[in-house]
Amino acid sequence: MKRARPMPPSPFTLEAMTEEKEQRYDPAAIEPKWQQRWAADPKMYAAEPASSGKPKYYVLEMLPYPSGQLHMGHVRNYSIGDALARHMWMRGYNVLHPMGWDAFGLPAENAALKNNTPPREWTLSNIAAMKRQMLRLGLGYDWATEVTTCLPDYYRWNQWFFLRMYEKGLVYRKKSKVNWCPECATVLANEQVIDGRCWRHEDTIVEQRDLEQWFFRITAYADELLAGLDKLEGWPEKVRTMQRNWIGRSEGTEVDFTLEGGAEKIRVFTTRVDTIFGATSVQLAPQHALVAAFTAADPALKALVDELLDQQKKAREAGDLGAIEKHGVPTGRYAINPYNGELVPIWVANYILADYGTGAIMSVPGHDERDFEFAKKYNLPIIEVIRPAGEDTPVALPFLSEDGILVNSGEYDALTCTEAQAQLQRAATRQGFGEATVTYRLKDWGVSRQRYWGTPIPMINCPHDGLVAVPDDQLPVLLPEQIQITQQGGSPLSRVPEFVNTTCPKCGGPARRETDTMDTFVDSSWYFYRYTDAKNSTAPFDPKIAQYWFPIDQYIGGVEHAILHLIYSRYWTKVMRDLGLIVNDEPARRLFTQGMVIKDGAKMSKSKGNVVSPDDMVVRYGADATRMYALFAAPPDRDLDWQEDGVAGVSRFLGRVWRLATKYAPVARQAGSGPAAAPTGLALKLLRKQHQTIAKITLDFEGRWHFNTCVAAIMEFVNDLQAVDAQLAAGEVPAPVIAELLRSLVLLLSPFAPYLAAELWEDIGGEGAVLRAPWPKSDPALAKEDELEIPVQINGKLVNVVRVPAGADAKTIEEAALADGKVQSRIAGKTVAKVIVVPGRTCNLVVK
Numbered sequence: 001m002k003r004a005r006p007m008p009p010s011p012f013t014l015e016a017m018t019e020e021k022e023q024r025y026d027p028a029a030i031e032p033k034w035q036q037r038w039a040a041d042p043k044m045y046a047a048e049p050a051s052s053g054k055p056k057y058y059v060l061e062m063l064p065y066p067s068g069q070l071h072m073g074h075v076r077n078y079s080i081g082d083a084l085a086r087h088m089w090m091r092g093y094n095v096l097h098p099m100g101w102d103a104f105g106l107p108a109e110n111a112a113l114k115n116n117t118p119p120r121e122w123t124l125s126n127i128a129a130m131k132r133q134m135l136r137l138g139l140g141y142d143w144a145t146e147v148t149t150c151l152p153d154y155y156r157w158n159q160w161f162f163l164r165m166y167e168k169g170l171v172y173r174k175k176s177k178v179n180w181c182p183e184c185a186t187v188l189a190n191e192q193v194i195d196g197r198c199w200r201h202e203d204t205i206v207e208q209r210d211l212e213q214w215f216f217r218i219t220a221y222a223d224e225l226l227a228g229l230d231k232l233e234g235w236p237e238k239v240r241t242m243q244r245n246w247i248g249r250s251e252g253t254e255v256d257f258t259l260e261g262g263a264e265k266i267r268v269f270t271t272r273v274d275t276i277f278g279a280t281s282v283q284l285a286p287q288h289a290l291v292a293a294f295t296a297a298d299p300a301l302k303a304l305v306d307e308l309l310d311q312q313k314k315a316r317e318a319g320d321l322g323a324i325e326k327h328g329v330p331t332g333r334y335a336i337n338p339y340n341g342e343l344v345p346i347w348v349a350n351y352i353l354a355d356y357g358t359g360a361i362m363s364v365p366g367h368d369e370r371d372f373e374f375a376k377k378y379n380l381p382i383i384e385v386i387r388p389a390g391e392d393t394p395v396a397l398p399f400l401s402e403d404g405i406l407v408n409s410g411e412y413d414a415l416t417c418t419e420a421q422a423q424l425q426r427a428a429t430r431q432g433f434g435e436a437t438v439t440y441r442l443k444d445w446g447v448s449r450q451r452y453w454g455t456p457i458p459m460i461n462c463p464h465d466g467l468v469a470v471p472d473d474q475l476p477v478l479l480p481e482q483i484q485i486t487q488q489g490g491s492p493l494s495r496v497p498e499f500v501n502t503t504c505p506k507c508g509g510p511a512r513r514e515t516d517t518m519d520t521f522v523d524s525s526w527y528f529y530r531y532t533d534a535k536n537s538t539a540p541f542d543p544k545i546a547q548y549w550f551p552i553d554q555y556i557g558g559v560e561h562a563i564l565h566l567i568y569s570r571y572w573t574k575v576m577r578d579l580g581l582i583v584n585d586e587p588a589r590r591l592f593t594q595g596m597v598i599k600d601g602a603k604m605s606k607s608k609g610n611v612v613s614p615d616d617m618v619v620r621y622g623a624d625a626t627r628m629y630a631l632f633a634a635p636p637d638r639d640l641d642w643q644e645d646g647v648a649g650v651s652r653f654l655g656r657v658w659r660l661a662t663k664y665a666p667v668a669r670q671a672g673s674g675p676a677a678a679p680t681g682l683a684l685k686l687l688r689k690q691h692q693t694i695a696k697i698t699l700d701f702e703g704r705w706h707f708n709t710c711v712a713a714i715m716e717f718v719n720d721l722q723a724v725d726a727q728l729a730a731g732e733v734p735a736p737v738i739a740e741l742l743r744s745l746v747l748l749l750s751p752f753a754p755y756l757a758a759e760l761w762e763d764i765g766g767e768g769a770v771l772r773a774p775w776p777k778s779d780p781a782l783a784k785e786d787e788l789e790i791p792v793q794i795n796g797k798l799v800n801v802v803r804v805p806a807g808a809d810a811k812t813i814e815e816a817a818l819a820d821g822k823v824q825s826r827i828a829g830k831t832v833a834k835v836i837v838v839p840g841r842t843c844n845l846v847v848k
């Protein structure tokens with residue numbers, strides 16, 4: 001049985017007790033009422049067809065994994081997107097604001113194992129729970145376009161895309177070393193290995209295993225993925241930099257050294273072929289094929305190489321291969337430099353990686369820092385082959401710059417490094433021992449997973465025909481529903497005979513289905529296209545509809561997706577374009593990555609016990625206060641340290657808005673929207689504040705996104721109104737002006753606190769839904785600040801009066817005074833010893 005938790009004191013309740021009951025702002029009454037009304041109107045947040053004639057706006061937040069519980073990071077992400085969507089609706093746009101579920105993945109299997117609940121059931125009930133939370137938060141999604149990636153009507157198109165890519169040679173299978181997490185009992189993508197450990201299991205060291213794997217040939221688009229980044233000006237520079245580094249393009253040369261006394265070629269990759277006359281060894285990765293040949297005949301060498309392998313493995317496990325202490329072993333064999341015929345010793349070294357470049361390098365200690373260290377350590381020769389232009393004598397080595405000329409390089413002497421690289425590449429091509437080449441850090445995307453809860457790969461193994469694609473008319477290949485999850489020994493589907501055993505589409509004989517499923521990053525690579533036509537049962541989507549909505553105008557999500565999801569979905573977009581389905585090159589015009597929500601300086605996590613539940617916040621303070629606080633507490637791109645006092649503060653503020661608006665609502669209703677006489681005095685002052693606030697918030701929605709200062713501006717506006725409550729009550733401000741002030745206040749509030757705005761809009765006699773009311777326009781003439789006249793005194797005597805904007809600070813006033821002609825003539829030739837400014841009143845100069 002659960003122990004009852006003592007109720008923590010609620011600031012909301014405490015404050016409420018000090019007020020008269022009928023004046024209490026009660027989100028628990030207001031919010032569910034509007035939630036029901038909105039649910040009863042399916043058109044409320046619905047996207048309209050292109051024929052609406054309105055400009056389109058597609059705003060998208062990254063879809064969540066259905067864990068069963070929204071966390072505060074979600075609330076923040078969705079509050080930003082929802083504020084933007086509401087603002088765009090009010091600006092008259094046809095807005096697409098969808099939501100869905102990234103519903104495949106391992107946690108469903110873990111839960112199945114733990115609770116004996118089928119993954120599908122567990123996932124769908126989590127989705128229902130999170131959808132309830134989203135509805136309670138008042139998030140304005142078009143649920144008619146909802147996408148759930150674990151359902152066959154979605155994942156059949158994953159299979160369809162897989163087959164299209166297979167036809168185009170963009171899918172292939174090969175045996176390869178894979179990252180294996182013993183905890184997940186599955187293969188991980190390189191991107192899912194962080195510091196040698198599983199991305200889900202921080203304490204689990206990832207092992208290497210050999211398995212037949214399916215790959216997407218993302219490297220076929222490496223150049224375009226890289227070049228496209230320059231055009232993505234609406235993406236954060238940090239994301240573009242991360243993608244550039246991840247793609248890791250480097251231009252260089254591949255050169256074959258020949259094994260002395262043999263025919264074997266050792267292909268090395270170098271970015272500095274101009275230094276090749278300075279190569280004093282060739283170094284191989286311990287896993288290099290030639291090393292196996294050497295050690296087979298030499299047990300002593302084998303023992304030494306095994307040590308190197310062990311060191312590499314330990315460094316990989318420690319997560320810092322870059323910092324490995326460099327060790328090498330000479331093999332006693334030599335290789336021939338094809339440019340000058342010289343023999344260089346062949347070494348095996350622990351810092352050479354089998355999967356980078358060709359797994360072999362030439363070592364040039366005169367012009368490479370790392371090679372220099374290695375040569376010093378093992379007493380290898382160091383030869384100077386590059387020298388700064390104009391130097392007659394050798395310079396200190398290593399000399400690393402590419403700004404120099406060649407020496408000790410035979411016929412290439414006196415060439416610049418750049419000229420030499422081009423000539424050496426041409427010579428290699430001409431003589432057939434090498435070529436110019438480009439290498440990438442980006443590897444093809446391994447998509448095979450030995451998991452149950454994912455999209456089945458639509459391939460069949462036939463004893464006669466080999467690999468056979470499942471024909472389109474047999475899609476989807478359905479996941480079997482009843483299955484025993486054990487998470488041991490590879491693919492769970494391989495233990496389901498009804499699934500595995502099938503007939504070959506070619507010969508009709510018995511055959512076996514592929515039992516791996518697809519990486520769940522496949523699901524999220526194109527889900528946002530499906531939103532545009534989510535019910536389509538004959539195609540992934542109608543190209544005409546996608547063309548209307550794409551690219552996404554604003555995508556919002558966490559920066560942790562910068563190199564996984566956001567590269568894969570760019571790849572998928574290019575593939576779909578080349579399949580003729582879409583015309584856009586990139587999925588999203590603008591990308592915004594919000595900061596994290598932390599608590600007491602640390603990321604919220606169960607183990608730290610610092611998790612704040614959105615449900616608790618909504619119960620105590622309401623959805624509006626929770627959402628508004630998430631926007632108010634920090635600029636959206638920074639981390640937000642969650643403070644409950646802050647939520648309580650926002651709730652109190654909304655209470656003040658509610659009291660102010662309800663107090664003057666009868667005045668506003670009676671005044672209607674009739675024309676006001678030319679406002680003067682206090683009315684003019686309040687209208688000025690109103691139009692300044694509109695201008696500021698509008699500007700922020702147009703790109704700056706300082707929503708925290710937007711909320712602060714609304715607070716200031718409300719403060720100004722409350723400060724003159726007595727005058728308002730005494731009728732000193734004409735009723736039509738009061739009506740105008742309240743309308744603006746409610747409209748400005750509505751993207752941030754939609755429930756309260758809906759309630760107050762109705763209360764003050766606003767027509768229709770506040771969501772469809774036009775966003776207020778700022779009148780620059782009304783927004784303009786008044787000027788003040790400031791008397792300037794010199795040594796106590798009035799000299800002149802200067803005009804400054806109302807609210808000018810001391811420095812502005814001092815500058816205006818010193819720039820004044822009369823003042824300047826009085827102080828000419830004298831020293832200004834002191835300037836005393838009373839802002840808004842006077843400026844005194846003490847002159848000697």
Ligand SMILES: [Zn+2]
Binds near residue numbers: 181182183185201
């Ligand atoms: Zn794991």
Ligand SMILES: [Zn+2]
Binds near residue numbers: 465
């Ligand atoms: Zn067959």
